[in-house]
Amino acid sequence: MVGRALPSVWDMASPEEALLARQAGAVAALKRMLADRLDAVRPAADKLAAALAGLECSGRVLAGANAALPVPDEPVARLWHAATVLREHRGDGHFAALLAADVDGCEAIVLRAGIDLPRETLQPIRGWTDEQWDAAAGRLTNRGLLGDDGKATVAGVALHDAVEHATDVTAARPWHDEDFAADVADALRPIALACSAELPALNPVGVPSPEGARR
Secondary structure, three states: OHHHHOOHHHHOOOHHHHHHHHHHHHHHHHHHHOOOOHHHHHHHHHHHHHOOOOOOOOOOHHHHHHHOOOOOOOHHHHHHHHHHHHHHHHHHHHHHHHHHOOOOHHHHHHHHHOOOOOHHHHHHHHOOOHHHHHHHHHHHHHOOOEOOOOOEOHHHHHHHHHHHHHHHHHOOHHHOOHHHHHHHHHHHHHHHHHHHOOOOOOOOOOOOOHHHOOO
16 A cells, blocks of 8 residues: 555655644644643653663664654654654564564454454555455465464464564563553553543554553
8 A cells, every 4th residue: 555655645745744744633633632631641751752762773664764753842742752653663573573474464464354353444444455365365374374264263363472472572672671661551541541532442453442451
């Protein structure tokens, strides 16, 4: 989907304009959702930004690109920036874990759809064609990771869990100090609860409800 948009998308807006629009939209949405919790934003933003100190971005192109952007002074924008860098840092590690497991991008989505997220939710937002989806399903089936019914096999679930564990390990560096990690989690919890209220219970990125999240 990204490949189909480039490079013509830059005729509509420059990278700089796109970044400004992304931040403005995120800040406006967060301010609306956190209207009665804005006093919690500054300390949460400061704590999350502190987690970026010493963050290793070698081999992490999306995290490195976002980390290179200026850190906003405005608290909501700073919260968004820090969360974005950390999200992409984990995401880059996820790509590496998938690569090590010999799972390509489309296969990763098809496998997830075979576990708990429906194809009709995932496929449109990821942009894979029916032909690409079905070909990926065939490869996973040939590897014993997907059944003929499209559901992940025991081996498929185990591979998915192993990839998620490897991803968590690669993203763990900012959280080695357990007291700091717990402090950040406590600061973010009311913000996460407010934001999750507007997310569908079954969301396309598989984010669990913070009510059920464990420290």
